[in-house]
Amino acid sequence: MTGPSTRQTIGRYWHLATFAVTVFALVFQLYLVASGDSILDSSAVTTARPEQIRRYFSYFTIQANLLVAVSTYLLVRVRRDSQVLRVLRLASLIGITVTGIVAAVALPPSPSYTTGSLVCDRLLHIVVPVLTFVGWVAFGPRGLVARADVLPSLIWPIVWLVATLTLGPVVHWYPYPFINVDRIGYGSALLSCTAIAALFLALATLALWADRRLSRDRATMAG
Template identity: 35%
Template sequence: MSDESVLTQSAGGITVKIAALLGWFALILQLYLILTSRWQGGKSLLGGVDIFFSYFTVLTNILVAVVLTCAATSGDSALRRFFLKPTVQGGVAAAIILVGLAYNLLLRNIWNPQGLQWVADELLHDVMPVLFVVYWWFCVPKGALQWRDVWPWLIYPLVYFIYALVRGHFVGSYPYPFIEVDTLGYPRVFINAVMVLLGLVVVSLVLIALDRWKGKR
C-alpha cells in the first residue's frame, strides 16, 4: 500500500471519529437543554428524558452516532457487525435524510430557536445528515443493496409512529405538529404519516439506485 493510500485512510478514519464525537455532542447538548428547561420550570427531569426519546430526530441521530462509533473503532462483536452491515447503514442513511428533509420542509418555519438550541437544532437536522450521507457514500461498501431492502427500512418509522401515538394518547403531548391527534384527528394524522412514509420510500429507492450504480463501477 502506498504512503498516499495510508494517509488517505488515516485522514478518513480521523474524520469518521470526529463525526461520531460530533453526533454524540449534539445529542448530549439537546438532552442538557431539555433537562435544564425542565429544571428551571420546576418540572420532572424524568419527564424531560421521556421528551428527549420521543423525537424521531433524536432516535435516528442515536443510530447515526452508533454506526459512526462502530466505524471509528475496532474490535469484533455481534452488535458492531450488525451496525456495519451495508443494509443497516443504508437504512440509517435513509432515515437521517428523512430527518433533514422533514425538518427543513415542514418544521423549520414554525419556530425560531436561539443560542445553544439553535446549535443543537442545526447539528441534529442539518450537519449530521450531511456528514452521514458523505460517510455512507465514501466509506460504506457499495453494490450490496437490493430493491427489496426498502421494506425492512420502513419498519423503524412505522414502529416509531405507533409509539408516538400511544405515548401521545397517555401523556397528552405529541413530538411533532403533523401527528397531533388532538388538533388534527386520526384521519389527517394517518394521511400525514403515509405521506412521510412515501417520502422515505423515495429516498430509499434513490439510495439503493446510487448504491447499485456505484457498485457496478
C-alpha cells in the same frame, strides 16, 4: 487521483468526525433539557423534568441521530460486513436524510430557543444530515446496501410512528405538529404518516440503486 487506501483512510476520519459531532450534539441537547435551559415545545415550561427527558428521546430527530452515532462508530471500529451493520447504516442514512428534509421544509427553529438550543438544533437537523449523506456518497463503504436490508431498515420508523400515535392520546403530547392527532385529527395524521412512509421507502430504494451505481463507477475508475 485518490487511491483506495487513501480514500478509505479519509473516509474513516470523516465517519469519526460525524460520530464526534453527533455525540456532542446529542449530549449537549440532553444536558440542556435536563438543566431546564431547553424548551422543546411550549408546554415544557409546565412539564416535569423526567417527562421532558422522556420526550427528548421520543423525537424522531434524536433517534435518527442516535442511529447515526451507532452506525458510524461501528463503521470505524468494526469495519466488517454484517446484516446488522447494513440495516443500521441504511436506517440511519434514510432517517437522518428525512430529518434534514423535514427540517428544511416544515420545521424551522423555534424563536424561543436559547443560543445553546439553537446550536443543537442546527447540528442535529442540518450538520449531521449533511455529514452523514456526504460521507456515504463520497466514502461509503460501498456494498452495504442489499435488497434484503430494505424492509428491515423500515422497522424502526414504523415502530416509532405506531408508538407515537399510540402513546400520544395517553400523555396528550406529540413530538411534531404534522402527527398531532389532537389538533389535526387522525385522517390528516395518517396522511402525514403515509407520506413519510412513502418517502422512507423511496429513499431506501434510491439508496439501493445509488450504492450499486457508485460501486460500478468506482470499479470502472479503479480498472
